[in-house]
Amino acid sequence: MTTPRYVLFFLLLISLPGLRASASADALVATTGMIGDVAENVVGDRAKVTTLLGSGIDPHLYKPTRTDIGVLSNAELVLANGLLLEGKMTDALDRLRSAGRSVIAVAERIPRDRLLAPPEFAGHFDPHVWMDPTLWAVVAETIRDAAMERFPAHAATFRSQADDYVRKLADLDRYVSSSMNSIPENARVLVTAHDAFSYFGRRYHLEVVGIQGISTESEAGVKDVERIVAMLVDRKIPAVFVESTVPQKSVEALIEGARARGHHVRIGGELFSDAMGRRGTYEGTYIGMIDHNATLIARALGGSAPAAGFQGKLALTNDHQK
Numbered sequence: 001m002t003t004p005r006y007v008l009f010f011l012l013l014i015s016l017p018g019l020r021a022s023a024s025a026d027a028l029v030a031t032t033g034m035i036g037d038v039a040e041n042v043v044g045d046r047a048k049v050t051t052l053l054g055s056g057i058d059p060h061l062y063k064p065t066r067t068d069i070g071v072l073s074n075a076e077l078v079l080a081n082g083l084l085l086e087g088k089m090t091d092a093l094d095r096l097r098s099a100g101r102s103v104i105a106v107a108e109r110i111p112r113d114r115l116l117a118p119p120e121f122a123g124h125f126d127p128h129v130w131m132d133p134t135l136w137a138v139v140a141e142t143i144r145d146a147a148m149e150r151f152p153a154h155a156a157t158f159r160s161q162a163d164d165y166v167r168k169l170a171d172l173d174r175y176v177s178s179s180m181n182s183i184p185e186n187a188r189v190l191v192t193a194h195d196a197f198s199y200f201g202r203r204y205h206l207e208v209v210g211i212q213g214i215s216t217e218s219e220a221g222v223k224d225v226e227r228i229v230a231m232l233v234d235r236k237i238p239a240v241f242v243e244s245t246v247p248q249k250s251v252e253a254l255i256e257g258a259r260a261r262g263h264h265v266r267i268g269g270e271l272f273s274d275a276m277g278r279r280g281t282y283e284g285t286y287i288g289m290i291d292h293n294a295t296l297i298a299r300a301l302g303g304s305a306p307a308a309g310f311q312g313k314l315a316l317t318n319d320h321q322k
Contacts, residue, residue, distance in 0.1 A: 029075035082108040083127035131200035175310035180204035182303035193246040196273040229257035239268030239300040268300025
């Protein structure tokens with residue numbers, strides 16, 4: 001029996017790697033918005049990028065759905081943070097890797113001597129590497145290399161777009177450095193809901209105090225709150241910060257504790273820690289996320305930074321910016 005021509009055409013289509021990749025429903029899948037945003041800047045319109053975790057979702061606690069597993073399984077390339085950031089998704093990513101799928105843990109490609117290994121994190125590295133734009137530039141290059149290997153026909157485009165993006169990250173880094181340097185020396189203390197800003201603090205010379213630990217699965221104790229309250233009062237710290245992915249009750253406890261001891265501390269604003277802002281907004285990009293955080297921190301702690309940020313794109317929604 002003669003095989004119908006339309007069947008032969010279909011077999012030809014699925015036998016061509018280039019056409020298979022371009023027709024893929026989800027060519028690249030990123031676990032977090034920060035990774036997805038870099039991937040979109042690197043690959044442009046040459047491959048579709050899908051991000052699993054959106055605004056306001058905590059990757060430490062997120063449990064992948066059956067739909068998520070299907071999306072990951074069908075991807076040409078999976079880009080994860082690694083360093084245990086994805087928490088409950090880590091096992092699923094490991095299974096995909098064992099099954100021969102292309103899974104890249106981008107933060108784990110950063111040289112070990114540039115990673116932080118806090119003693120309280122049981123011998124593991126701090127996964128919040130995106131808080132340092134110079135480390136995120138390394139991640140951009142890792143994503144570039146992975147995309148070039150997977151889609152070699154577009155290698156020149158990926159290289160050019162990655163170079164352009166890395167230059168933008170260098171501009172961002174200079175702005176953040178200038179803004180943080182404007183904060184008075186005695187106020188250079190960043191108090192947040194959980195310990196997600198250590199790389200930011202190391203890069204820009206701020207002391208960072210998180211009420212919870214590196215993972216939001218940890219709980220803050222009464223002694224932790226009392227210790228931080230005493231520090232706020234003794235050093236006359238003017239502001240503390242809440243986070244978009246973490247309940248703010250622990251931060252409110254600090255404010256009440258300081259008030260009871262005669263020191264007024266205000267909420268300096270909401271920082272983006274483990275997720276970016278709403279998709280489609282400037283704050284919903286990696287550069288916008290860091291710009292927002294740096295501008296907010298500088299202005300709340302007595303430094304100077306333009307209200308609309310270094311690109312003039314920030315939404316003026318915080319009380320201290322009005």
